[in-house]
Amino acid sequence: MEWKSEYEKLVNSALEGRKNSYSPYSHFAVGAAVLGKTGEIFTGCNIENASYPVGICAERVAISKAVSEGVRSFKALAIAGGPDKNPGSDICEPCGLCRQFIREFVPAGFPIILAKVSDEGEIEEKVVYSLEELLPHSFGPDNLKG
16 A cells, blocks of 8 residues: 555544544544554544543544554554534644653654544645654653663
């Protein structure tokens, strides 16, 4: 599969995952999809809770699903989010907790695709950052190996 089509497939998977968002408090639905090294895709959505800190972000859901299935090597991650009424109207960057969680499983150069989507579901804009750009000078597993 061509890299461009992998990105588009991953973004579309993130949008599909976003449809399952449980966001009754923020009304900001997020979907994420992580691509395993052997081509499998795991999706996630944000899941809020009345006790706000108990909620979990889409990125951590997607990666947790993969890890719980024994997948720990990844090629890319896509994130799409925005207000409930608009399927992917914003470029939605991962929060700090998610950036650190992602860092546990991937190298600094790992690509994170952020997508803005039209009302018709067409990808209007995509930005690709490396994890290092989103989390410079990070602390990860390699810091604990001695």
